[in-house]
Amino acid sequence: xxxxxxxxxxxxxxxxxxxxxxxxxxxxxxxxxxxxxxxxxxxxxxxxxxxxxxxxxxxxxxxxxxxxxxxxxxxxxxxxxxxxxxxxxxxxxxxxxxxxxxxxxxxxxxxxxxxxxxxxxxxxxxxxxxxxxxxxxxxxxxxxxxxxxxxxxxxxxxxxxxxxxxxxxxxxxxxxxxxxxxxxxxxxxxxxxxxxxxxxxxxxxxxxxxxxxxxxxxxxxxxxxxxxxxxxxxxxxxxxxxxxxxxxxxxx
Numbered sequence: 738x739x740x741x742x743x744x745x746x747x748x749x750x751x752x753x754x755x756x757x758x759x760x761x762x763x764x765x766x767x768x769x770x771x772x773x774x775x776x777x778x779x780x781x782x783x784x785x786x787x788x789x790x791x792x793x794x795x796x797x798x799x800x801x802x803x804x805x806x807x808x809x810x811x812x813x814x815x816x817x818x819x820x821x822x823x824x825x826x827x828x829x830x831x832x833x834x835x836x837x838x839x840x841x842x843x844x845x846x847x848x849x850x851x852x853x854x855x856x857x858x859x860x861x862x863x864x865x866x867x868x869x870x871x872x873x874x875x876x877x878x879x880x881x882x883x884x885x886x887x888x889x890x891x892x893x894x895x896x897x898x899x900x901x902x903x904x905x906x907x908x909x910x911x912x913x914x915x916x917x918x919x920x921x922x923x924x925x926x927x928x929x930x931x932x933x934x935x936x937x938x939x940x941x942x943x944x945x946x947x948x949x950x951x952x953x954x955x956x957x958x959x960x961x962x963x964x965x966x967x968x969x970x971x972x973x974x975x976x977x978x979x980x981x982x983x984x985x986x987x988x989x
Contacts, residue, residue, distance in 0.1 A: 738923050738928070742769075745766075745768060745771065748773050749772065751774060751777070752774045754777055756798045759772050759798050760869070763858055764863075772798050773798075774796050777796045795908055795909065796871075797871070800858075800867050800868070802861075802865050803866070804925050807866060812932070814870070815935040816931045817870045818841060818843065819934045824912040825851070829845070834847070851873060853872055876894060876895050876902075878894050879897075939963075943960065946960040947985065950980065951982055968981045
């Protein structure tokens, strides 16, 4: 399996959202294709959240054409996350704490540095199922978000942990190489095994966790890992629960 080998790459100065730009071009795209922008005016995160997109950071989306069942498309979020972790690890010292946070964030020293947004579409004249993976990485700056009861994390940028500016194109080349290398180790039939690699790069089982469900209700418990399809498992006073949609926060 290699959806990222020999992909086209389109660099743009500015767009509203790289995911939205790919959607506008979807009928003319017949092979894996990246759209990368120097700046986004309306960057998107999960659940309709905004992604702050200052120039000098990385904003890119790739469209590709999985052949697995549609219900397994979400596993590519974990796949991209592992490649992203492997890339960031190349820039920082070994003693810097990097963790993947369920379902689609990358944290450094418990600060959010990157996020992934998956969207499935009908591609190439409505003839093929396609998946768009949008990736935003705070390379050289980060937004100053006012914390509240639903945002129990700070943001940070990669530069803070490296003491030098990170070039977008250098970061992208390393990231794309990681996607290609990772893809060479998997077939579509065993894509679910990416979950083992993801878990090894996430928080330790037993960590304290706060889970915010789709209704905004927050439960506190213990992180117990992920199940065989990527659902989050956590323990609380009245037993073990699994969630497949929501936000989680680690720490006290």
